[in-house]
Amino acid sequence: MSTTASDPVLEIDRLSVRFPVKHGLFGLGRREVHAVEDFSLTIRRGETIGIVGESGCGKSTLARTIMGLNTPAAGSLRFRPQDRSLGPEGLDLAKASSADWKKVRRKVQIVFQDPFSSLSPKQKVGSIVAEPLIVQGPSFCRDPQARAVDLLERVGLSRRDFDRYPHEFSGGQRQRIMIARAIALDPEVLIADEAVSALDVSIRLQIITLLDELKEVLGLTLIFISHDLGVVRVVSDRIAIMYLGRLAEVGANREVFAAPRHPYTRMLLASTPIPDPDRRPAEAPAFGELPSPIDPPPGCVFHPRCGLADATCRQIVPPPVEVAPGHRARCHHTGAAV
Amino acid sequence: MTPTLHEDLQLQVRDLEIAVVSGAERKPVVKGISFDIRRNETVCLVGESGCGKSVTALAVMGLLQTPPMRIVGGEILLRAGEEVFDLARLDPRGRAFRRLRGAAVSMIFQEPMTSLNPVHRNGAQIVEVIRRHTGLGRRAAWQRMLEMLRLVGIPSPEVRARQYPHELSGGMRQRVMIALALACRPGLLLADEPTTALDVTTQAQILTQIRELSRSSRTSTLFITHDLGVVAQIADRVHVMYLGEVVESGPVREIFHRPRHPYTRGLLASVPSIESEPFSRLTPIRGTVADLPENPAACPFEPRCESGFGLCRGRTPPLFEVSTSHRSKCWLEQEGRP
Numbered sequence: 010m011s012t013t014a015s016d017p018v019l020e021i022d023r024l025s026v027r028f029p030v031k032h033g034l035f036g037l038g039r040r041e042v043h044a045v046e047d048f049s050l051t052i053r054r055g056e057t058i059g060i061v062g063e064s065g066c067g068k069s070t071l072a073r074t075i076m077g078l079n080t081p082a083a084g085s086l087r088f089r090p091q092d093r094s095l096g097p098e099g100l101d102l103a104k105a106s107s108a109d110w111k112k113v114r115r116k117v118q119i120v121f122q123d124p125f126s127s128l129s130p131k132q133k134v135g136s137i138v139a140e141p142l143i144v145q146g147p148s149f150c151r152d153p154q155a156r157a158v159d160l161l162e163r164v165g166l167s168r169r170d171f172d173r174y175p176h177e178f179s180g181g182q183r184q185r186i187m188i189a190r191a192i193a194l195d196p197e198v199l200i201a202d203e204a205v206s207a208l209d210v211s212i213r214l215q216i217i218t219l220l221d222e223l224k225e226v227l228g229l230t231l232i233f234i235s236h237d238l239g240v241v242r243v244v245s246d247r248i249a250i251m252y253l254g255r256l257a258e259v260g261a262n263r264e265v266f267a268a269p270r271h272p273y274t275r276m277l278l279a280s281t282p283i284p285d286p287d288r289r290p291a292e293a294p295a296f297g298e299l300p301s302p303i304d305p306p307p308g309c310v311f312h313p314r315c316g317l318a319d320a321t322c323r324q325i326v327p328p329p330v331e332v333a334p335g336h337r338a339r340c341h342h343t344g345a346a347v
Numbered sequence: 348m349t350p351t352l353h354e355d356l357q358l359q360v361r362d363l364e365i366a367v368v369s370g371a372e373r374k375p376v377v378k379g380i381s382f383d384i385r386r387n388e389t390v391c392l393v394g395e396s397g398c399g400k401s402v403t404a405l406a407v408m409g410l411l412q413t414p415p416m417r418i419v420g421g422e423i424l425l426r427a428g429e430e431v432f433d434l435a436r437l438d439p440r441g442r443a444f445r446r447l448r449g450a451a452v453s454m455i456f457q458e459p460m461t462s463l464n465p466v467h468r469n470g471a472q473i474v475e476v477i478r479r480h481t482g483l484g485r486r487a488a489w490q491r492m493l494e495m496l497r498l499v500g501i502p503s504p505e506v507r508a509r510q511y512p513h514e515l516s517g518g519m520r521q522r523v524m525i526a527l528a529l530a531c532r533p534g535l536l537l538a539d540e541p542t543t544a545l546d547v548t549t550q551a552q553i554l555t556q557i558r559e560l561s562r563s564s565r566t567s568t569l570f571i572t573h574d575l576g577v578v579a580q581i582a583d584r585v586h587v588m589y590l591g592e593v594v595e596s597g598p599v600r601e602i603f604h605r606p607r608h609p610y611t612r613g614l615l616a617s618v619p620s621i622e623s624e625p626f627s628r629l630t631p632i633r634g635t636v637a638d639l640p641e642n643p644a645a646c647p648f649e650p651r652c653e654s655g656f657g658l659c660r661g662r663t664p665p666l667f668e669v670s671t672s673h674r675s676k677c678w679l680e681q682e683g684r685p
Contacts, residue, residue: 063546063547209396210395210618211395211613211614211617211632211635212635213617213619214617214619214630215631218628221626236546236547238547238621239618239619239620239621242619242621242625243623243629244626245625246625276548278621280548280551281551282550282576283576283620283621283622284576284578284603284618284620286580286600286603287600288579289579290580296548296549296551298518298519299546
């Protein structure tokens with residue numbers, strides 16, 4: 010990989026995103042869900058970063074916040090932190106005005122999980138893909154129709170698909186349409202939020218391969234969000250593991266899989282089924298249940314499910330510990346023998 | 348004439364054909380599949396969406412949506428105590444079937460929230476099934492229900508039994524479903540993607556639970572999934588389905604270590620696992636299930652097959668015997684082929 014830490018495209022610094030929830034009698038009580046909490050991660054230009062975690066861990070909230078669809082409660086998201094033309098530290102998406110957003114919105118694009126609900130059933134495929142080009146105006150693209158055909162061909166569809174409607178396509182093909190639309194505006198960052206989770210096994214790998222190829226050809230930075238460790242393993246340069254809105258561990262792909270340092274990472278790895286009947290787990294794992302993000306446990310949020318938890322873990326939030334160059338884990342016991 | 352079933356077998360499906368019937372038109376969904384399940388055995392039906400695996404299970408359970416779907420041929424022989432029933436000929440709405448459903452054969456589904464009744468307490472739903480099929484009194488049925496909840500690993504069952512389904516997490520709900528399904532000690536459990544909607548750590552626990560419970564309560568299981576990792580963890584024998592047909596069947600180790608059918612091989616080669624090499628170019632199966640051969644008599648997998656030859660375009664292959672326990676529906680198995 011030609012990426013270097015000195016060329017960040019997005020610096021997420023101590024980001025917190027909270028949502029108010031009603032509770033109690035007539036919903037008069039007000040509390041907060043801590044969807045993302047004290048989350049820091051620097052995303053490098055040209056890399057594929059896999060973000061993994063179970064449902065409710067905040068990975069999709071993180072994606073939506075990067076897209077500007079949620080307003081953070083604290084922290085910053087610095088886009089192109091070294092680009093002085095955007096600001097002293099790039100553009101902080103957490104505080105960006107709508108005029109600022111106009112400059113950068115097309116630079117960050119997303120592909121969602123469900124290609125059935127994210128395409129308008131009344132719009133022809135060609136118009137779906139050409140629409141963002143038309144919105145940008147003739148200075149961006151002189152001939153949106155021709156460019157849309159190019160884009161369709163680039164994602165493995167054809168000229169003939171231009172005048173068809175989404176319902177005529179399978180799930181995998183719809184996801185190709187979504188990808189064509191997402192890359193139409195030459196984005197720098199492409200977020201794939203569970204983009205292959207709803208697809209069949211034989212199609213899943215086709216789409217992963219397509220995203221990986223586009224990343225190389227177009228020089229994209231790919232943020233690949235998934236609950237499936239196997240998928241993330243195959244595509245990512247680096248992997249970030251989230252638990253209950255917090256970053257648990259981040260490091261190079263091989264390192265996180267070969268030498269996981271956070272007990273939650275080890276739990277995820279141990280519970281992912283391996284397609285080999287000779288390697289079945291001997292006994293029922295006792296993993297416990299995910300606590301509520303409204304009422305997260307004090308100290309390390311993972312301590313109620315952790316075999317290593319002690320008094321420190323129950324009281325003090327673990328800081329990120331650099332266990333190896335570029336490999337961080339938020340755990341008090343990163344040195345513990347497995 | 349009363350149907351007969353070999354004494355080792357719990358279920359035998361013979362030449363089962365299911366079609367969507369509208370007017371004079373018949374669109375086959377399941378095209379004459381045969382398989383059997385021995386006592387205490389777990390058999391997996393694996394395949395992608397639309398291959399007919401769920402429809403097969405629904406037919407066994409008598410829950411096929413009729414109209415438009417109908418069993419148009421074949422037998423489904425089920426053992427219930429000393430008796431054997433041909434479910435294909437039994438009226439799904441009739442008294443005989445109602446007595447079997449929940450007692451001799453029961454089913455768990457992908458989405459536990461839609462299978463549990465939201466306005467009844469968890470415990471009451473299980474008690475109802477027990478009382479209906481066993482004639483136990485209120486108090487004895489309540490005790491049996493608590494015992495079941497404990498067995499499936501629900502902590503403080505007395506409390507959980509008095510709660511409603513929405514008060515439980517997804518994993519807990521699926522445990523309640525399993526308790527409900529196994530409460531009357533059925534000879535056959537049908538499990539249709541029971542862990543697909545769950546997180547991996549919960550999935551690992553539920554899988555081990557199903558395996559242990561069916562072993563201890565001497566239940567045979569028909570397990571339906573698209574996930575080959577799960578198949579490797581749970582199956583004794585496997586049937587791979589493609590477009591309404593079983594294309595390969597055999598013991599789980601044979602299927603994973605010595606797959607014969609090009610579709611099975613393709614599936615195994617395209618599954619990203621946590622042990623795949625990063626950026627390993629796993630090979631996707633080309634095309635989609637919608638790619639049908641031009642000649643309707645040809646092998647249905649031919650348009651996507653890497654090893655097809657002349658014969659494949661002319662005639663659909665029969666199930667060839669690879670060994671006494673292993674079969675593959677592919678011309679490659681024919682002796683003296685070109």
